[in-house]
Amino acid sequence: MTKPMIRIHDIATDEIIDREMTDAEFEIHQAEQAVYAAEAAAIAEAEAVKEATKQTAQAKLAALGLTADDLKALGL
Amino acid sequence: MAKQTFTTGQVLTAAQMTSLQQTAMGGGSTTAKTTSYVLVAADAGTVVQMNSASATTITVNTALFAAGDTVQIQNVGSGVCTVTAGTATVSTSAVLALKQYDAGSLYFNSTSAALFFAADAADNTSPLTTKGDLYAFSTTNDRLPVGTNNQILVADSTASTGLAYKSVGVANGLTTTGDTIYSSSGTTQSRLGIGSTGQVLTVAAGVPSWATPASGGGMTLISTTTLSGASVTLSSIPSGYVNLVLTVKKATNSTADGNFAIEPNATGATGYNWVTGVYDGTAYAGNSTRVRTLTTQLRTNDANALTTTFYNHEQLDWTAFSMDGGYYSGDYHALNNAGYCYVPASAITSLKILNTGGNWASGTAYLYGVK
Numbered sequence: 001m002t003k004p005m006i007r008i009h010d011i012a013t014d015e016i017i018d019r020e021m022t023d024a025e026f027e028i029h030q031a032e033q034a035v036y037a038a039e040a041a042a043i044a045e046a047e048a049v050k051e052a053t054k055q056t057a058q059a060k061l062a063a064l065g066l067t068a069d070d071l072k073a074l075g076l
Numbered sequence: 077m078a079k080q081t082f083t084t085g086q087v088l089t090a091a092q093m094t095s096l097q098q099t100a101m102g103g104g105s106t107t108a109k110t111t112s113y114v115l116v117a118a119d120a121g122t123v124v125q126m127n128s129a130s131a132t133t134i135t136v137n138t139a140l141f142a143a144g145d146t147v148q149i150q151n152v153g154s155g156v157c158t159v160t161a162g163t164a165t166v167s168t169s170a171v172l173a174l175k176q177y178d179a180g181s182l183y184f185n186s187t188s189a190a191l192f193f194a195a196d197a198a199d200n201t202s203p204l205t206t207k208g209d210l211y212a213f214s215t216t217n218d219r220l221p222v223g224t225n226n227q228i229l230v231a232d233s234t235a236s237t238g239l240a241y242k243s244v245g246v247a248n249g250l251t252t253t254g255d256t257i258y259s260s261s262g263t264t265q266s267r268l269g270i271g272s273t274g275q276v277l278t279v280a281a282g283v284p285s286w287a288t289p290a291s292g293g294g295m296t297l298i299s300t301t302t303l304s305g306a307s308v309t310l311s312s313i314p315s316g317y318v319n320l321v322l323t324v325k326k327a328t329n330s331t332a333d334g335n336f337a338i339e340p341n342a343t344g345a346t347g348y349n350w351v352t353g354v355y356d357g358t359a360y361a362g363n364s365t366r367v368r369t370l371t372t373q374l375r376t377n378d379a380n381a382l383t384t385t386f387y388n389h390e391q392l393d394w395t396a397f398s399m400d401g402g403y404y405s406g407d408y409h410a411l412n413n414a415g416y417c418y419v420p421a422s423a424i425t426s427l428k429i430l431n432t433g434g435n436w437a438s439g440t441a442y443l444y445g446v447k
Contacts, residue, residue: 012312
């Protein structure tokens with residue numbers, strides 16, 4: 001399996017090396033990606049829940065014959 | 077002719093008259109010598125002419141000559157002939173050593189005291205050879221060669237004649253507006269060419285020079301790196317700066333939307349601990365190896381930018397970060413401001429730059445040092 005490439009810029013020599021991750025680096029990278037994916041999924045889920053809640057509230061308002069502007073007019 | 081004693085009624089011969097005439101003209105009979113010689117009474121009124129390639133002497137003794145007697149001495153040889161006081165005294169204002177073709181006259185004030193008057197023709201030969209030469213004296217008459225244009229004549233005890241032409245004075249050596257003169261060594265004056273705009277006068281290796289002032293408070297671009305791969309690590313960050321400023325601009329991601337993340341010293345999972353901080357406006361306390369922005373950036377937006385300042389990055393007791401990131405997140409532009417403080421295990425010498433969304437597609441990282 002091809003591992004991701006990384007770039008290392010040695011400022012002292014101005015040498016730029018592009019190489020594959022080592023096994024150890026790749027292991028850490030995979031773990032991090034899993035965390036990031038989980039975070040992204042959690043954020044997406046939270047956003048979805050937030051959006052669903054918003055839509056539910058808007059539906060309730062509509063059922064009452066109210067709009068968001070009505071709530072603003074009431075200072076809510 | 078040699079000194080004679082004439083008697084009353086004596087008739088002089090033609091030869092005697094001729095000799096007397098020659099003597100009166102400073103000539104007269106000559107006795108040629110090829111080795112050192114001691115004057116005798118019969119030399120009175122004659123010419124003693126030395127001709128030797130080696131050094132010789134002509135010695136003057138007392139009780140041989142009467143007051144008023146004279147002896148002409150000439151040296152035609154290449155060896156120096158020295159008039160030497162034997163038992164008589166010999167006084168002179170000149171030198172008694174006669175070089176080739178030098179001559180002089182011994183005049184006796186008494187039987188024991190003579191005066192030497194040197195004609196000294198050889199010594200009077202001018203040593204001057206070149207336009208502008210001066211007649212000087214060392215231990216003998218000597219030539220002082222003319223100097224170069226604008227040099228002036230100064231007393232110089234180290235010179236054989238005590239004189240020397242030297243380049244002195246502020247008018248010498250200057251060529252350009254703003255030039256200055258300084259001593260490059262002792263009394264040797266040198267030109268210091270004017271520096272460039274903004275330079276300051278400083279001292280290097282013991283002499284003045286113009287130099288660009290230290291960039292105190294300014295920023296120095298340390299490196300420029302194109303973003304590529306899963307991460308970019310800037311290693312071997314030079315020491316000597318108080319703060320580091322990392323700027324990333326036009327950063328896009330080839331895989332997915334994500335967040336900027338920066339990891340000092342690439343220490344991985346066992347790295348630094350963030351002690352306290354504010355993260356996207358929310359109080360935050362926790363441990364992490366990285367500082368990471370909260371707002372997700374659109375991976376294809378090349379307006380994504382990030383600036384992070386690492387304060388006191390070489391201090392081991394504390395280091396502070398401030399991070400400012402600008403992103404485009406689809407329906408809004410975001411600006412993240414965050415501050416961090418952490419306790420590093422060592423000075424920051426490397427920075428890993430990555431995006432949680434995946435590989436970098438484009439972008440450039442600029443690292444600046446601040447003094």
